[in-house]
Amino acid sequence: MPNMSPNKCPMPEQDPNVRNKNFKEVALGYTEEQAVEEAQRCLNCKARPCIAGCPVNVQIPDFIQLIANRDFSGAAKKIKQTNSLPAVCGRVCPQESQCESKCVRGRKGEPVAIGRLERFAADWSMANEKPESAKIEKNGHKVAVVGAGPSGLTCAGDLANLGYDVTVFEAFHKAGGVLVYGIPEFRLPKAIVQREIDTLSDKGVKFELNYIVGKTGSIDELMNDDGFEAVYVGSGAGLPSFMNIPGENLNGVLSANEFLTRINLMKAYLPNNPTPVMVPKRAAIVGGGNVAMDAARCAKRIGAEEVYILYRRSEEEMPARNEEIHHAKEEGIIFRLLTAPTKILGDENGWVKGVECVEMELGEPDASGRRRPVVKQGSEYTIDLDCVIMSIGTSPNPLIRSTTPDLETNRKGCIVADEATGQTSKAGVFAGGDAVTGAATVILAMGAGKAAAAAIDKYIKSK
Ligand SMILES: Cc1cc2nc3c(=O)[nH]c(=O)nc-3n(C[C@H](O)[C@H](O)[C@H](O)COP(=O)(O)OP(=O)(O)OC[C@H]3O[C@@H](n4cnc5c(N)ncnc54)[C@H](O)[C@@H]3O)c2cc1C
Known part of the structure; x- marks a missing residue:
């Protein structure tokens, strides 16, 4: 009998007020029992619409059935037939707009947690199996x-x-x-x-x-x-894009790429690391995608007291994954939606001291199909800041x-x-x-x- 619960089996997470001060993984992954329970929500339906939602054609119902039957090794092998990075995809794929958006269980409740199950199978295999070293004959090219x-x-x-x-x-x-x-x-x-x-x-x-x-x-x-x-x-x-507004060359204005590279690749947050990173007191991240959420959550973790997301549309139009928006809010990131910066203000030493913003309203849809933001007259205001991180695309x-x-x-x-x-x-x-x-x-x-x-x-x- 399938598990007919309308909700996904929840995945344990670090407490928001603990995790916003460390760089350890937020979502902790399913236990074997939780994975089997969630796998039993899959109806293994004939049409298999979830597969059409996967750009690398993972045979989703097959691997989920293997988990339901506690064949975790078989499940990992099944995924790896078409996906060479399952532990990565199980964590960062936008499943809500891909495989899970097609799941029939989603019509009357939450879809099967395909991403969490993919992550479980991949992690189980990493923890319990040695990588297969198949001898491949070279073809000389x-x-x-x-x-x-x-x-x-x-x-x-x-x-x-x-x-x-x-x-x-x-x-x-x-x-x-x-x-x-x-x-x-x-x-x-x-x-x-x-x-x-x-x-x-x-x-x-x-x-x-x-x-x-x-x-x-x-x-x-x-x-x-x-x-x-x-x-x-x-x-x-x-290559990061900038807004071309006054003040963008002040000290304390960074691209999200540079900020994240210093933190993630160069590990600038570790003590005595030779690559420094600015630790802002009050930072604003301009943008609403995954990159903006990552920059905001990193700024909080390295010690910023207040971190703002400035986004010129509403939450509905935000390109970031729902889960990332949810996690950012839980961690104390302040969302200023329908807000666009117009000028970055500097002090006498050339450092950022604030940002001038205007409020926006949504007008008619633009070429992207999203409603175009238009400036609300007389809505100008200033936020005091010492750091602005641009995350408006690359x-x-x-x-x-x-x-x-x-x-x-x-x-x-x-x-x-x-x-x-x-x-x-x-x-x-x-x-x-x-x-x-x-x-x-x-x-x-x-x-x-x-x-x-x-x-x-x-x-x-x-x-
Ligand atoms: C902060 C951030 C968060 C994201 N979050 C998500 C997410 O949650 N989910 C999701 O699906 N996607 C996410 N994305 C997008 C996703 O990471 C990219 O779409 C994906 O990495 C693109 O893969 P790629 O191999 O084409 O390019 P990249 O991952 O950019 O890799 C390109 C590589 O080429 C190298 N390179 C560039 N030029 C040269 C050169 N001239 N010579 C040699 N090497 C060169 C670069 O150094 C880099 O290592 C995120 C992106 C960012 C920046």
Whole structure:
């Protein structure tokens, strides 16, 4: 008999007033009993609509049935057939707008907690099983991957499974992309990301760290001089946007990217760490996405007394995951919605001392389908602050497009690539993830890496 509870089995979490002072994981994961109880909520329906909601085609009802039957190892294996980073996806995927949004249990209650169950199976396997070291026969062909984010790692893993000699070229000193430099430890422990990367190394994938493609060497050099027959570009969208309002160059104004990189990648919050980070007293984060929530929650954790989210639309339009908004509120982040900064104010030493804001109203929908915010006349006011963190979006860094002739890009600076294969305008060069779509999600970046790996295999075999 299925468990007909309309609600998901709750997942234990750290207390908000404790966790907003530490970087340990917020959500603690299901126990075996909780996972079995939740798995029993799946009706294993014939239509299986949840699978269509997953960009990497995880066979969701199958792995959930295995958990319900207490075959946790089998469940992890089932997920890994199509998803190479299940412990990551179980934690950060926007399941509410993907697989879980299609679950029939969601019609009369909460959907099955697919993400929590994926996380459970992946964590169980990590804690109880040794990574399988399958001997893969090499096929003698070399492929380069630019960028060690989820897109590049997925492409590298799939190509390695097919026998390719794969080298990943990464600009930073650590592999993982946004998974290590952007998403904080309290949402995604870095040991999990490292374990996934170690699995790739075991499969023979090589990592060239501190290698900036376009500076250390170009794509043409990799192909013409170093013998790589194809290149996958998964270089992400790491260039932050600013608002172009007065005062943005004052001391105490940072991009969310810089703030998060200092904290997450460089571990600036640890005592005696050589990379410092400003500890604000009162900080405002401008934006309403996952990045803004992460920056706000990090600011609180490093010691800021008051942290504001300034967002020009209402909560309904916020792009951040519901869970992140909920957690941020629980941790004491102050939401100033329908609010836009117009000027950052500085003191006589060039440091931020406040921000001038206006209140907004929602008008007619714009091109994105969301209601356009319009300024409410006479609503100006000031908030006293010492730090402003801009989190209003990112775009791809221009380095690769400016050093790769024949690589077509669009007016937003994204690489133009075929959606199904990742093929770009340049022969042998494929691309995917945020470098193509602009800032999106981990699972979409992984889906693109997977599709490109299959296309690269076809391309090389047909040469
Ligand atoms: C703070 C933050 C929180 C987020 N939260 C979520 C979330 O909860 N859920 C979700 O699904 N998505 C989230 N996202 C979005 C998600 O992380 C990205 O969509 C995803 O990481 C894109 O993967 P990618 O591999 O295309 O690029 P990235 O992860 O950006 O990786 C690109 C890699 O390429 C490297 N690189 C760039 N240029 C070069 C070069 N010239 N040479 C060599 N290497 C280069 C970079 O250093 C980087 O390591 C978040 C993003 C941020 C910034």
